[in-house]
Amino acid sequence: MQPQVKPRNPNFSSGPCSKRPGYDLTKLDVSTLGRSHRSTIGKAALQRACEDTAAILGLPDGYRVGVVPGSDTGAVEMAMWSLLGARAVDILQWESFGKGWLSDATKELKLVVNAHEADYGLLPDLSKVNFENDVIFTWNGTTSGVKVPNGDWIPDNRAGLTICDATSAVFAMEMPWEKLDVITFSWQKVLGGEGAHGMLILSPRAVERLETYKPSWPMPKLFRMTSGGKLSEGIFKGDTINTPSMLAVADYLDALDWVKAIGGVKETIARSNANLAVLEKFVAETSWINFLPQTPETRSNTSVCLTLDATPEQVKTMVKLLDKEGVAYDIGAYRDAPAGLRIWCGATVEQADLDALMPWLNWAYQEATKAA
Incomplete structure (x- = not known):
């Protein structure tokens, strides 16, 4: 029979993701709207976005956080080209x-690359990665629901840089920051912010590379992070490279304030884990559905993919x-x-919304397959 209780919030998109519980657009601090992003008030809001991000995540000393154009994709491309x-x-x-x-x-970029590839649901063999080289990887594969289990496979004494696309992992998973030299994410994922803006986090090792190495190819203006051989x-x-949406900045600051109010990143991780547990219980009890990831330790707690x-x-x-x-x-x-x-x-x-969704998955499956 068709269930009677529906999720209060049916937004389960993997990006842009659901707004935080209690979100109210009218409660945003919009004092920056209509002001230059280079004005005192505009720059202060952007600087707070960088500083609060670093503080809430507990980044190591010397790690820099910047707001960049192009969402997570733009942040990754900036790192790659630079x-x-x-x-x-x-x-x-x-x-x-x-x-x-x-x-x-x-x-x-026409680089010679050692590619480590795997099909959807699997991870490549992490033991074969050569850390004498620069290494690029996603922490959590948003489109496969497969994440790396931890950072133990990354050596502390690596020669190359580690560039980590962590857009659907930051604020939801434990991140070993000292093992990561470049970390990127976007506001629209775990914090439910708006699109178009990315966050770029650089370790001191990444900054040293920027100041001692100049790529052979022309550098688009949006990707330039140095001036006169020094980090900008x-x-x-x-002081962003281009003009950001100050409304999106206000929205991100609201999300960061919510994280602080509920207990910090430990609580956002706990919420994501509790949400995954709802899906794990349902899959364990249901014969017709399975996780796409082949092993539990690689199972995402954000973009949960199911077959x-x-x-x-x-x-x-x-x-x-269901729609x-x-x-x-x-x-x-x-x-x-x-x-x-x-x-x-x-x-x-909210976990309660996932609890309410599970019976509806059963109903929809029966409806979709009853004629087969």
Whole structure:
């Protein structure tokens, strides 16, 4: 029978993700709207975005945080174009975004790359990564639901830089910052912020590379992080390369204030883990659904990807039914991934909404497959 209780918030999209509980657009501090981002008030808001991010995440001393254009993609591309070429490069890819970084390194920058690849649901062999080289990888594959289990495979005494696309991991997973030289993420993921802006975090080792190495290719203005051979420190103090949306900045500051109010990043991690547990219980009790990740330790607690004993058309029918009923929006698998569901379980999602969703998955599955 059709369930009676619906999630209060049916937004389970993997990006842009659900707004935080209690979000109220009218409560944002909009004092910066209509003001220059280079005004005292505008720059102060951007600087607070950088400083609060560093403080809440507990970044090591010397790590710099900057707001950059182009969301997470822009942040990764800035790092690749600015830092790569000094050493050989190892790139890991097991889902669509890692595949994109591999393509850009080989086809656009024309670097010789050691590629470590795996199919959706799997990780490459991490033991084969050569840390004499620069290494690029995603911490959590948003389109596959597969994450690296930890940072133990990254040596402390590595020669190359580690460049980590962590857009659906930061604020939801434990991150070994000292093992990461470049970390990128976007506001629209775990904190439910707005798109178009990325966060770029640099270690002192990454800064040293920027100041001692100049790539052989022309550098687009949006990617330039040095001037006269020195780091443009202003980027990491609120002096952005281009004009940001001050409304999106106010929205991000609201999300950061919420994180502080609920107990910090430990609580956002705990919320994501509790949300994943709802899916784990359902999968354990249900015969027709499984996780796309092949091992529990690589299972994402944000972009949870699921496979079904159903045809791709039946899965599409399920997704449409749940959307029509106002139960779950935007939960179809990523277009390049195997047919299935992708349910966002990041910190802004309430566990009670996932509890309410589970019976509806059963109902939609039965409806979609009953004619088979």
